[in-house]
Amino acid sequence: MYRLLKVIYNLYFHPLARFPGPKLAAATHLFEFYWSIIRDGEFIWEIERMHQQYGPIIRITPRELHISDPSFYNEIYAGNPKRVEGDYRFTRSTGVTQSMFAAIDHDLHQRRRSPLTKFFSKRSISDIQPIIQDKIERLIKKLQRASKDGSVVSLTTLSAAFTADTISHYSYGVSMGCLDGEVENILTDATQAVLALSHWLRFLPIRFTNAKKLPPALVQKFFPKAATVLQTHQTISSLALEVLNANEPKAPHENMFAALADPKLPAEERNLGRLEDEGFVILAAGTETTAYSLSVTMFYLLDNPEIFSKLYDEIKAAMPDPTHCPSLSVLEHLPLLRGVVNEGLRLSMGTLTRHPRIAPDRILQYKNWAIPAGTPCSTCTYFVHTDPEIFPNPSSFDPYRWVRAAEKGQHLENHLALFLKGNRACLGINMATAEMYMLTANLVRRVKMKLHEGTTIDCVTPARDHTIVVPKDTSGIRAYVLDVE
Numbered sequence: 001m002y003r004l005l006k007v008i009y010n011l012y013f014h015p016l017a018r019f020p021g022p023k024l025a026a027a028t029h030l031f032e033f034y035w036s037i038i039r040d041g042e043f044i045w046e047i048e049r050m051h052q053q054y055g056p057i058i059r060i061t062p063r064e065l066h067i068s069d070p071s072f073y074n075e076i077y078a079g080n081p082k083r084v085e086g087d088y089r090f091t092r093s094t095g096v097t098q099s100m101f102a103a104i105d106h107d108l109h110q111r112r113r114s115p116l117t118k119f120f121s122k123r124s125i126s127d128i129q130p131i132i133q134d135k136i137e138r139l140i141k142k143l144q145r146a147s148k149d150g151s152v153v154s155l156t157t158l159s160a161a162f163t164a165d166t167i168s169h170y171s172y173g174v175s176m177g178c179l180d181g182e183v184e185n186i187l188t189d190a191t192q193a194v195l196a197l198s199h200w201l202r203f204l205p206i207r208f209t210n211a212k213k214l215p216p217a218l219v220q221k222f223f224p225k226a227a228t229v230l231q232t233h234q235t236i237s238s239l240a241l242e243v244l245n246a247n248e249p250k251a252p253h254e255n256m257f258a259a260l261a262d263p264k265l266p267a268e269e270r271n272l273g274r275l276e277d278e279g280f281v282i283l284a285a286g287t288e289t290t291a292y293s294l295s296v297t298m299f300y301l302l303d304n305p306e307i308f309s310k311l312y313d314e315i316k317a318a319m320p321d322p323t324h325c326p327s328l329s330v331l332e333h334l335p336l337l338r339g340v341v342n343e344g345l346r347l348s349m350g351t352l353t354r355h356p357r358i359a360p361d362r363i364l365q366y367k368n369w370a371i372p373a374g375t376p377c378s379t380c381t382y383f384v385h386t387d388p389e390i391f392p393n394p395s396s397f398d399p400y401r402w403v404r405a406a407e408k409g410q411h412l413e414n415h416l417a418l419f420l421k422g423n424r425a426c427l428g429i430n431m432a433t434a435e436m437y438m439l440t441a442n443l444v445r446r447v448k449m450k451l452h453e454g455t456t457i458d459c460v461t462p463a464r465d466h467t468i469v470v471p472k473d474t475s476g477i478r479a480y481v482l483d484v485e
C-alpha cells in the first residue's frame with residue numbers, strides 16, 4: 001500500500017512531477033535499477049535515448065534530473081561562493097563513507113578537502129616531476145625487455161602500474177612497486193572490483209571494510225574480488241596507523257597521510273576510519289582514470305601513424321636527447337602534444353557515470369524550468385564530449401581541433417568536462433595532466449610500437465558505466481615493442 005501511494009505521489013504530487021521524461025522513471029527507482037544493474041551499466045544509453053525523445057531536461061529517477069546542455073553546465077557544477085552538495089545515493093557508491101568525496105554537506109566537504117589541496121597545486125605537481133620521471137624510466141625498462149623477447153605488452157596494465165606507483169609514492173612516500181617485479185597491481189584490481197559494484201551501492205549502503213568482520217578464508221573463497229579490496233584496505237590501514245601512532249608526528253607538509261593526521265584537525269576528522277577511506281579514495285582516484293586516459297591516447301596515436309609521426313617531430317625538436325625530458329611547462333606549450341593530450345582526455349571520457357550535484361539553498365533556472373532547491377542534477381561528461389556543436393565529428397581522433405581553436409583564441413578547453421568543474425571538481429587535475437604529458441612525450445620520443453592485431457577501436461569504445469568506462473572489448477590496449485631509444 002505504502003509503495004502504491006509513493007508511486008502516486010511521485011507521479012502527481014512530487015515537486016518534479018511536471019518535468020519531462022518517461023512515467024516509469026518518475027514513478028519508481030526500479031527503472032534505474034533495471035538499466036544500471038540488470039543491464040549492467042547501460043543507464044547512460046537510456047538517458048541518451050530519453051533526451052532524444054523528451055528534450056534537454058529530463059527526470060531520470062523519481063528525485064533526479066539530467067540536463068544535457070553545455071550552457072547550463074557551470075550552474076550545476078558551480079564554484080565558491082555558491083554552496084554545492086553531494087548526493088547521498090551517489091557518494092555512497094564507492095563504499096568509502098568517510099572520505100571528502102563522500103561528504104555531502106558543503107562545509108564538511110571543504111574542510112576535508114582543504115588540507116590536501118596544496119599537494120595538488122600546479123606548483124607542487126611541477127616539483128614532483130623527478131618522481132614521475134623515475135616511474136617512466138622503470139616502465140621504459142619493461143618495454144626494453146619486451147622489445148628483446150618479442151612479447152606483447154598491455155599498455156593498459158602498464159599505465160595503471162605507472163599511475164599506481166606514482167600516486168602511492170607521492171601520497172604516502174612509499175611506491176607500491178607495481179613496475180618493479182612482475183606487474184601486479186592490487187590497487188587497480190580493487191578499484192575495478194569496487195566500481196563494478198557502484199550501482200548496487202546506490203541502492204544498498206555498505207562500507208567495504210565491514211567485510212573485515214568475515215573470516216578472511218571465507219572472503220577469499222567466495223568473494224575473491226572483495227578479498228583484493230580488503231588487502232588494499234589493510235595496506236592503507238597499516239600506513240594510517242603508523243602515522244596516527246607515531247611517537248614523533250611527521251610535519252603535515254611531508255605527505256598526505258601526515259596532513260590528514262595533523263593534530264590541529266578536529267579529533268573526529270583524524271581517526272583510523274577517516275584516514276583509511278581518504279587513503280583509498282586518493283589511491284584509487286589517482287590510478288584508474290588517468291591510466292585509462294593514457295592507454296586510450298596511446299591507442300589513437302598508434303592507430304594514426306601520420307599524427308604519430310608529426311608528434312614525434314615536434315617532441316624530438318623539444319627533446320633532442322631522448323633521455324632528458326623537458327620541463328612540464330615546455331611540454332604543455334607544444335601545440336600538437338597539447339592537442340593530443342586534450343583529445344585523448346576527451347575521447348577517454350574519464351568516467352561514464354553521472355555525478356549529481358545539489359544546490360541546497362537556491363532554485364536553478366533552466367529556460368522555463370525552475371528546478372527546486374535540493375534536487376540532484378547532473379550532466380554526464382559523455383554528452384559534453386560528444387556534442388557535435390562543440391566537437392564536430394566527435395568520434396574522430398582529431399588533435400588538430402585543439403590547435404586550430406588555440407590559434408583562433410577560442411577556449412575549447414573550457415568544454416573538457418571529465419574533471420568536472422566547481423568546488424567538488426577533481427582534486428588531481430594537475431597530477432593527471434602532468435602524467436599524461438610526460439608519459440606520452442617519453443613514449444612517443446623513445447619507443448617504437450605497433451598495435452597488436454586484436455586491439456581495435458572496440459577496445460576504446462565506451463560500452464558500460466561502472467563509474468569508470470568499461471569499453472566494448474575489455475582485453476586492453478596491447479602492442480608489440482619494436483625498438484626503444
Ligand code: HEM
Nearest residue numbers: 100101285286289290293350355418424426427428431432
Ligand atoms: C584522467 C584522470 C582523472 C579523471 C578523469 C578524474 C575525474 C574525477 C571526477 C569526475 C571527480 C569528481 C567525483 C565526484 O565527486 O563526483 C574526481 C574527484 C577526485 N579526484 Fe579525480 N580524476 C582523475 C585523476 C585524478 C588523480 C591523478 C588524482 C590524484 C590523487 C585524483 C584525485 C581525486 C580526488 C581526491 C577526488 C575527490 C575530490 C572531492 O571530492 O573534492 N583524480 N576526479
